[in-house]
Amino acid sequence: FYYGFDGSLGLHILVAVWVGYEAISSPALEAGGKSRAIFARAMVCCVGFVVLKVADLPLRDWWTPNCISGHFLSKICDVGQIHYTAKLLWVMKESGKNKQS
Numbered sequence: 561f562y563y564g565f566d567g568s569l570g571l572h573i574l575v576a577v578w579v580g581y582e583a584i585s586s587p588a589l590e591a592g593g594k595s596r597a598i599f600a601r602a603m604v605c606c607v608g609f610v611v612l613k614v615a616d617l618p619l620r621d622w623w624t625p626n627c628i629s630g631h632f633l634s635k636i637c638d639v640g641q642i643h644y645t646a647k648l649l650w651v652m653k654e655s656g657k658n659k660q661s
Contacts, residue, residue: 573606577606580648581599583595594651595648598651599648602645605644608637608640612630613631616634
């Protein structure tokens with residue numbers, strides 16, 4: 561199970577991107593442009609997370625001091641993903657409220 565984490569993370573990312581894309585592409589969502597921008601920012605944070613996670617050991621040897629690792633830096637991208645996901649859900653909720661009114 562050496563690549564178990566990578567496989568499960570890849571599958572998780574594929575499903576999350578697919579579901580997110582389907583959600584922002586929905587004709588029922590009025591905030592199309594705004595939701596696409598938020599989704600794009602979440603994807604940038606996701607890519608940052610993966611790159612920093614993969615580059616953890618090389619970063620430690622090459623660029624960062626020993627107290628700051630790629631794993632630590634990837635947590636910043638984690639927070640960004642959480643922020644933009646929550647923001648996207650909020651925009652979708654508000655769009656649904658406005659449509660019902």
